[in-house]
Amino acid sequence: MKTALIVYAHQSPASFNAAARDVAVQALTKQGYKVLVSDLYAMNFKASATAEDIKGDLKNPEHFIYNNEMMVAWQDGRLSDDIAEEQHKLEQAELVIFQFPLYWFSIPAIMKGWIDRVLTQGFAFTLQKMYDNGIFKAKKAILSFTTGGTESMFKPDGVHGDINVPLWPLQVR
Amino acid sequence: MKTALIVYAHQSPASFNAAARDVAVQALTKQGYKVLVSDLYAMNFKASATAEDIKGDLKNPEHFIYNNEMMVAWQDGRLSDDIAEEQHKLEQAELVIFQFPLYWFSIPAIMKGWIDRVLTQGFAFTLQKMYDNGIFKAKKAILSFTTGGTESMFKPDGVHGDINVPLWPLQVR
Numbered sequence: 001m002k003t004a005l006i007v008y009a010h011q012s013p014a015s016f017n018a019a020a021r022d023v024a025v026q027a028l029t030k031q032g033y034k035v036l037v038s039d040l041y042a043m044n045f046k047a048s049a050t051a052e053d054i055k056g057d058l059k060n061p062e063h064f065i066y067n068n069e070m071m072v073a074w075q076d077g078r079l080s081d082d083i084a085e086e087q088h089k090l091e092q093a094e095l096v097i098f099q100f101p102l103y104w105f106s107i108p109a110i111m112k113g114w115i116d117r118v119l120t121q122g123f124a125f126t127l128q129k130m131y132d133n134g135i136f137k138a139k140k141a142i143l144s145f146t147t148g149g150t151e152s153m154f155k156p157d158g159v160h161g162d163i164n165v166p167l168w169p170l171q172v173r
Numbered sequence: 174m175k176t177a178l179i180v181y182a183h184q185s186p187a188s189f190n191a192a193a194r195d196v197a198v199q200a201l202t203k204q205g206y207k208v209l210v211s212d213l214y215a216m217n218f219k220a221s222a223t224a225e226d227i228k229g230d231l232k233n234p235e236h237f238i239y240n241n242e243m244m245v246a247w248q249d250g251r252l253s254d255d256i257a258e259e260q261h262k263l264e265q266a267e268l269v270i271f272q273f274p275l276y277w278f279s280i281p282a283i284m285k286g287w288i289d290r291v292l293t294q295g296f297a298f299t300l301q302k303m304y305d306n307g308i309f310k311a312k313k314a315i316l317s318f319t320t321g322g323t324e325s326m327f328k329p330d331g332v333h334g335d336i337n338v339p340l341w342p343l344q345v346r
Contacts, residue, residue: 047220112280113220
């Protein structure tokens with residue numbers, strides 16, 4: 001079954017972001033998708049990358065390096081349940097929609113936490129498998145977001161400059 | 174007294190980031206600075222922007238808009254204690270150093286949370302006072318960070334492209 005994942009980060013069910021999420025769920029369901037939603041604030045999703053993300057003993061407790069510990073924990077199936085669950089959703093999804101209000105020219109911290117914690121090396125990329133050769137290269141992603149400013153403010157000659165610059169690392173290549 | 178603030182985000186006291194922080198504290202102290210450090214992981218700093226950041230009643234509980242609620246709460250002195258404390262540190266500092274390991278081409282989520290939560294409209298900027306005319310335009314800021322890759326990977330012709338592109342919104346203008 002075609003599956004989509006909406007990673008959603010707004011605090012209020014009355015928001016435009018919530019409405020955009022709901023319309024996406026409806027439209028995708030109509031097209032035959034199974035739609036999964038990760039409502040980060042409602043889930044009280046943990047944003048910070050800490051040793052609690054790993055079950056069992058650390059490889060190097062004296063010098064904790066998050067990426068290295070997570071890579072080993074992923075290999076051994078010792079990631080925390082919340083991360084394992086998000087990874088399971090992401091694996092199923094051929095389409096991922098990030099729905100959020102722009103905070104300081106980027107995704108809100110809670111969504112950055114989803115990226116920092118869920119996209120583990122080994123699971124989401126390796127040094128050999130990234131970009132054009134990436135593990136998830138067949139998936140499509142959409143950034144759907146609201147801003148606190150007008151369109152003209154985010155144009156190349158606007159006060160904030162071209163919105164594509166800060167969003168570059170989030171954009172699909 | 175000259176004051177510096179180091180906003181620091183690494184989990185391990187044995188890390189290179191911790192060493193860089195310590196050297197900065199020593200060097201700045203020697204130069205006559207009072208040095209404040211916000212050790213975000215050690216403080217268990219809350220990263221997510223939620224209604225808990227506001228004391229007392231919300232202006233519009235039916236439709237929570239973080240930025241608007243925070244702006245009013247700041248005016249009324251009703252921001253949560255952890256945010257008020259960071260704002261107090263930031264006000265004093267003429268130099269701010271962000272010390273972090275690069276996570277997904279940007280600051281770790283816990284530091285993005287510091288920016289999302291502490292830099293309240295009214296306190297840190299207004300629609301009239303931003304950029305060259307910004308409230309904190311006299312302060313200096315330094316991004317001091319480590320990467321998981323080599324320098325050549327972050328050059329314009331490297332696999333990740335020019336590091337200045339994703340860092341653009343964080344860079345002082």
